[in-house]
Amino acid sequence: MPITFTGTPMKESELHNKTKMAKPESGVFVNPFSEGVSYSDFIKALSGSTVKAYLTDKDKSQGVSFTSEDIEWLTAECENYTLNLKK
Numbered sequence: 001m002p003i004t005f006t007g008t009p010m011k012e013s014e015l016h017n018k019t020k021m022a023k024p025e026s027g028v029f030v031n032p033f034s035e036g037v038s039y040s041d042f043i044k045a046l047s048g049s050t051v052k053a054y055l056t057d058k059d060k061s062q063g064v065s066f067t068s069e070d071i072e073w074l075t076a077e078c079e080n081y082t083l084n085l086k087k
Contacts, residue, residue: 029058032074039081042074051075 030037030045032055046054051074055066 031064033070039078043078043082046078051078 028045030042032042049057052071055071055074058064
């Protein structure tokens, strides 16, 4: 299932501030492959963590499983998303 995003892209400074300051609400896990989850939503949920660390930490506790290919793909997608915000 492809990940879609909605809304207006943030400026780099806004993204930086929001991703560093964002705190997961009540420990809610954001599954990047769930329908309706945007890149922005997922990046906020990372709260300064890497994609690999975030997904690996939540993997067993949330009853979900992510392959190394999932993690590599999503890492590249998030990097491309943030780079495109700079344009």
